[in-house]
Amino acid sequence: MRWWAAVDLIDRIIKEGERRVPELEVYLFSGDTVTARLRRREIHYASGSKTQGLSLRVIHEGRIGTSATSNPQRWEECLDAAISSARLATPQNWKGLPGPCQLDTAPMNFDPAVVPDPETARKLLQGLIEGAEAYPVEITSGSAEVSRSDAVLANSHGVRYLEQESMVSIGIEAIIGQSTGYEFDASCRMDIDPQKVGEKAAYLAYASQGGEDIKTDSYDVVLSPVALSQILGSVFVPALSGKNVHAGRSRLAGLLLQEVMDPSLSLIDDPFHPKGLSRCRWDGEGSPARRINFVKEGILSEFAYDLKTAYRYERESTGSAVRGGHGGSPSIGVHVLSIVGPRCNVVEDEVVHVHDVVGAHTANPLSGDFSVELSNAFFMRDGNVEFPVRKAMLSGNVFEMLKETGGISREERVVGSMVLPEIRLKNLALIGN
Amino acid sequence: MADARYFDIRHVKGTVTHVDMDNARVESAGTVFLDRAILRVLGPRGWGILEIDHYTRPRGTLFEELVEKAAGLASLTGQEVHLADVPAGSIAVPPLKENPAEVDLQEKQQLLAEIERSARIEGIKSTRANYIERFEEVHFEDSSGNESSFAISRSGFSILAVAGRGGDMQMGYVRRHVLQDFNLRHRQEEGREAAARAIALLDARTPRGGTMNAVLDPELAGVFAHEAVGHASEGDLVQEGSSVLGGRIGERIGSPVITIVDDPSLPEFGFEPFDAEGTRVGRTEIIRHGVMNAFLHSRETLAAVGHGHAGNARAMPGEPPQVRMSNTYIEDGDSTLEELIRECGSGILLKGTRGGQVDPGRGVFQFNAEYGYLIKDGEVGEMVRDVSLSGEILRTLHSISLCAKDRTMHQGYCGKGGQSVPVSDGAPHVLLLNAVVGGSGSH
Numbered sequence: 001m002r003w004w005a006a007v008d009l010i011d012r013i014i015k016e017g018e019r020r021v022p023e024l025e026v027y028l029f030s031g032d033t034v035t036a037r038l039r040r041r042e043i044h045y046a047s048g049s050k051t052q053g054l055s056l057r058v059i060h061e062g063r064i065g066t067s068a069t070s071n072p073q074r075w076e077e078c079l080d081a082a083i084s085s086a087r088l089a090t091p092q093n094w095k096g097l098p099g100p101c102q103l104d105t106a107p108m109n110f111d112p113a114v115v116p117d118p119e120t121a122r123k124l125l126q127g128l129i130e131g132a133e134a135y136p137v138e139i140t141s142g143s144a145e146v147s148r149s150d151a152v153l154a155n156s157h158g159v160r161y162l163e164q165e166s167m168v169s170i171g172i173e174a175i176i177g178q179s180t181g182y183e184f185d186a187s188c189r190m191d192i193d194p195q196k197v198g199e200k201a202a203y204l205a206y207a208s209q210g211g212e213d214i215k216t217d218s219y220d221v222v223l224s225p226v227a228l229s230q231i232l233g234s235v236f237v238p239a240l241s242g243k244n245v246h247a248g249r250s251r252l253a254g255l256l257l258q259e260v261m262d263p264s265l266s267l268i269d270d271p272f273h274p275k276g277l278s279r280c281r282w283d284g285e286g287s288p289a290r291r292i293n294f295v296k297e298g299i300l301s302e303f304a305y306d307l308k309t310a311y312r313y314e315r316e317s318t319g320s321a322v323r324g325g326h327g328g329s330p331s332i333g334v335h336v337l338s339i340v341g342p343r344c345n346v347v348e349d350e351v352v353h354v355h356d357v358v359g360a361h362t363a364n365p366l367s368g369d370f371s372v373e374l375s376n377a378f379f380m381r382d383g384n385v386e387f388p389v390r391k392a393m394l395s396g397n398v399f400e401m402l403k404e405t406g407g408i409s410r411e412e413r414v415v416g417s418m419v420l421p422e423i424r425l426k427n428l429a430l431i432g433n
Numbered sequence: 434m435a436d437a438r439y440f441d442i443r444h445v446k447g448t449v450t451h452v453d454m455d456n457a458r459v460e461s462a463g464t465v466f467l468d469r470a471i472l473r474v475l476g477p478r479g480w481g482i483l484e485i486d487h488y489t490r491p492r493g494t495l496f497e498e499l500v501e502k503a504a505g506l507a508s509l510t511g512q513e514v515h516l517a518d519v520p521a522g523s524i525a526v527p528p529l530k531e532n533p534a535e536v537d538l539q540e541k542q543q544l545l546a547e548i549e550r551s552a553r554i555e556g557i558k559s560t561r562a563n564y565i566e567r568f569e570e571v572h573f574e575d576s577s578g579n580e581s582s583f584a585i586s587r588s589g590f591s592i593l594a595v596a597g598r599g600g601d602m603q604m605g606y607v608r609r610h611v612l613q614d615f616n617l618r619h620r621q622e623e624g625r626e627a628a629a630r631a632i633a634l635l636d637a638r639t640p641r642g643g644t645m646n647a648v649l650d651p652e653l654a655g656v657f658a659h660e661a662v663g664h665a666s667e668g669d670l671v672q673e674g675s676s677v678l679g680g681r682i683g684e685r686i687g688s689p690v691i692t693i694v695d696d697p698s699l700p701e702f703g704f705e706p707f708d709a710e711g712t713r714v715g716r717t718e719i720i721r722h723g724v725m726n727a728f729l730h731s732r733e734t735l736a737a738v739g740h741g742h743a744g745n746a747r748a749m750p751g752e753p754p755q756v757r758m759s760n761t762y763i764e765d766g767d768s769t770l771e772e773l774i775r776e777c778g779s780g781i782l783l784k785g786t787r788g789g790q791v792d793p794g795r796g797v798f799q800f801n802a803e804y805g806y807l808i809k810d811g812e813v814g815e816m817v818r819d820v821s822l823s824g825e826i827l828r829t830l831h832s833i834s835l836c837a838k839d840r841t842m843h844q845g846y847c848g849k850g851g852q853s854v855p856v857s858d859g860a861p862h863v864l865l866l867n868a869v870v871g872g873s874g875s876h
Binding site: 040050051071077373375 | 449452455456458459460461462463464465466467468469473478479480481482483484485486487502503506507509510511512513514538539542558559561595597600601602603604639642643644669670672673674675677751753786787788789790791792794795796797798799800801818819820821823825869870871872
């Protein structure tokens, strides 16, 4: 849908909506994606999709109603459903949707060089295959996806924000014997290196061969950004949501201004982080996005709020609404989460280096207790790999293990909505065979 | 359509209605409308696929143009693809007992509120209850002249209760979903169950990890069957070379007490009257008495890999079909739970689950129990919490020494390749010898 056509439709929806409810928010999305997928070394399928979506939110006397449809032309049915939904909602303190702000509207996550065409996807897959040839492994599967999207966020207070985004993402799996490796990358620019990604997947599979058993004991463990993102995302990030804090579902509730992490480390959501994939100047409901210092040098300093939670509990929105709820409605999330602190060599002396974990989503999100299986783990001494670990479980508590760390690495990488270093954790239990 | 050897279209229209209750408030409630189709065209080598929002079948040459557009994408592909000849056609969808769509949204909210209220007992700090209902109308047609339709309803609720004491927080969680029925009436017991478990877990200890005998309850053993066997038997993974079960048909891979089945024709949560390629569905015995017997298949993977029959291609609306499990279970044995516990000697009884994950190429899986009880000298004792198990597929199946005869099925959603589909898992109680149990406790 063209910009002018989208604005025309939005104006019609808002005009009709305002006749029926005091406040209305419209989120209109259209996307164009090309995906190609490898099965072994050949392209198995190529797909193209043009998606559309309309997500509505109405507010009437503190009652918030939502609805969504994949067919924006059926907006009237969607508006009726949103109004019905509001009738059922429990009323809450509500001080209004945001008005327009003077925000820079230049797209932050868009590169005109990203064109969703099959040839681009084919070249990316070719690069993955070439990269994987660095080691004598078999490719089992791989994928490349190239997309562009336009989204307009509008409301009855005059907000009309257009977001134009592009995205390139690739991933590949390799195997040799029973040793597997998976690597991926994503960027909003045409700057990812498929050869490097292919080579890394192949390396992980190749280097993990011939794993040895490890004795059940306590070890210093280095989690890669991939492993760390899974454990943070399953436990720590939900505990920072203002909604969970006030609803009695966060272990961090009541700990503001107390030490919750290693005092050398800070945990930040920086929506302007130059490496972030989901950078933004406004959040999913039009509040200006800002840097949130969740943890400042170990001290818990802020929680994340969207408008609904902020109004309910007499707080300010931190611009933390992201679109991902039912039918793309906004809910509390993070934009670009990063860990900041003094950098060091995290693989000094003896460590078990863990590239990935199996089963992070089974961690207890409230208590933080977890036991996960290791993937591509290596016993290292003085920075050198001594042997790959065949099989072991890592057990611990997410909140406890972050209180005293052995520091973070100089290098960092983008993993979804996080930009993370490697982290060294002290004395974690490994259950070997 | 010169380059199109075959095409099919799967069009899904429907609604998703939800109610979210959070600490006695209606956090959100409403309906989302979906209307998505997928057109697959098989070119000389490989597939071209179009994902289409709010699809209406174009008339005449416009339809041919659409097929050609998908065929154009297939010009990029290089995979040799053959489709096995398989029986098409639909089996009957189980009749609707009570149609959730005919129950007023407000009544649903009030019934859910009753379940949530029943969990708000002393010691409980937070409650959350969700109801979700999906109604889908599926229409399938292919270039061979097959055409089928069905309508199906899936709905259910979950209740979460959080207990807190000092700095400790524990949760109890109960989820119940149904096919072709409405299950919110008279379910306060589930609310009380979630609350009682959360409170009991405050006094439970985290066990010390290690190798021990474990009795798995039917829900957890079902997840074991799903993670340890189900995924690795999916024909696409076997074809890609990323399953340790590839090439093992006829091989003894487990103890003779174990038979594992997947059956989309069972009227359980993973039911499909025909699969996402229009294929007739039926029972597959993946492992029969410990011997690898068959894989799960789409038409393509059946032609490429063999052993089994098609009918397990499944997809989210508007997404490409993948080989997926449906209703997966371990067959009943002939023991009793008491015999399993006695035979266990010293070990652990594990119950409930927050799910699991598998690396099928490496043959290693992990899954988690919500809670459990230590077993000492054949007697069930102290409660423990947050217990995970991991194992190697090819070793662990030999370690199942006994199966009880009390199989039940549990509903859930399974993720693969970015798609989530409804499934059920089930098993009787099973005894697993020398299981690797994770835990950071000192007991």
